Amino acid sequence: MLHKVRGVVSLKEGAPVELTDILVPDPGPGEALVAVQACGVCHTDLAYRDGEINDQFPFLLGHEAAGVVESVGDGVTDVEPGDFVVLNWRAVCGRCRACKRGEQQYCFDTHNARQPMTLEDGTPLSPALGIGAFADKTLVAAGQCTKVDPDVEPDVAGLLGCGAMAGIGAAINTAPVRRGDTVAVIGCGGVGSAAIAGAEIAGARRIIAVDVDPRKLNWAGRFGATDLVNARHGDPVEAIRAFTDGFGADVVVDAVGRPETYRQAFYARDLAGTVVLVGVPSPEATLELPLLDVFGRGGALKSSWYGDCLPSRDFPMLVDLHQQGRIDLEEFVTERIAVDQVETAFTKMNAGEVLRSVVMFR
Structure with missing residues (x-):
């Protein structure tokens, strides 16, 4: 089954991003479909838009996200539908030489979902940092989902997916x-x-x-x-x-x-x-x-x-510290915006007017 949802796409180097319909498949083996609740606007997304990362256009932007697992594919045991998760761009393999020596934070073979998300005409999208979360739903490797306390607000939790954690x-x-x-x-x-x-x-x-x-x-x-x-x-x-x-x-x-x-x-x-x-x-x-x-x-x-982080260790710990009042992740959120305001958020970012604009999907 394909899910038709809204997504923010960069079609051409340097051109303004577009909000358009995209197609997201059901999860296959080892994958998870996540309903995105919030996603921060990070400078890395702007770098993708401007061709500074690579030239694999079109890009589905957004990666600093939190949401709820909607469904999982075969073989997934660490998360299940209904789990509140922060997405990460380093799903560790567990098999490489770094993982085998107990240093999963340096995994040399991190991975993403294998199935592509596409434009309506079937053109494959390159998801930013293997996530692509400026969308109502996104498909990721299940290892990119880290469960955290569902009582934390998604606009705060999602920031751990990139900049705050780094x-x-x-x-x-x-x-x-x-x-x-x-x-x-x-x-x-x-x-x-x-x-x-x-x-x-x-x-x-x-x-x-x-x-x-x-x-x-x-x-x-x-x-x-x-x-x-x-x-x-x-x-x-x-x-x-x-x-x-x-x-x-x-x-x-x-x-x-x-x-x-x-x-x-x-x-x-x-x-x-x-x-x-x-x-x-x-x-x-x-x-x-x-x-x-x-x-x-x-x-x-x-x-x-990525702050030499191990998401399964660090994300829950930092959420706990936030809830204890020992670190105020809310301070990073300058504004909450709609998904059609990402291009404006890029302009504010370049002008140094915001720490983080956060796209809200609920």
Whole structure:
């Protein structure tokens, strides 16, 4: 059976997205059909629209989502119809060398649904990050569904599907930030603000937020930053050192992903400190650092992919922390919008006016 639903589709590079009818099949073996309740508008969706990920148009956009399992295919045992789930884009295989050594968060063979969702004329759609959740329903691999407490609001829970988890995980999983550490975060959009929230959860004693936009610095303060640095008004490296007794921070998170911000992160850390790159670089970006400085400063240079998260472990934990009032995921939601307002949300995102616009389907 095919389900005819509304979906936000990018047909051509750089062209405005369109809300159109799409066809979603019933789940096959190992798959789940999910009725989407909420989906955040992430910068990655805009990158798909603009051809910055690949050229496999048309794309069905949306991936930062929560909803209810409607049906499952043969062999699915971990979720069942009626389960409230957050969707993730890294369904682990359980068989690769990373999984076999107990490091499923680094799975080298993650997978998605095998059946395509299509336009009405049968043209296959490429779902963003293997999810495609700017739609009333989407088809995913069952392993992409993580059950969480159904009492949490879907617009809040869905944020864990990408940006919030990437930033929080960069702090608590990748770094990891330790109690009493000093932390600096360069770039205070959605991912950077989440890294600040993660550093606070981990017990950092000082959290220094760096950006060039006063609005983003204001957001950073709401998530737990103790010190704010506007990089337009001076050298952020010197500012971070000034806030850390001249030494530099124990952990510096680069949530921008540009060569210049990475160099700032590298030199703003203490000796034997840690740099975490969580901002996604452009394909043409290159980095030059004196190799003697890399050797002489010691420490660790790490990349964080999806916050090195294991969804089955981290999503329920963060929902619990939100419900206990220890992390306010609601703060990430700037506005709730209808599914036909995604293109407008992209414009607001580019202008730095929102942390997250969230599409509501109910």
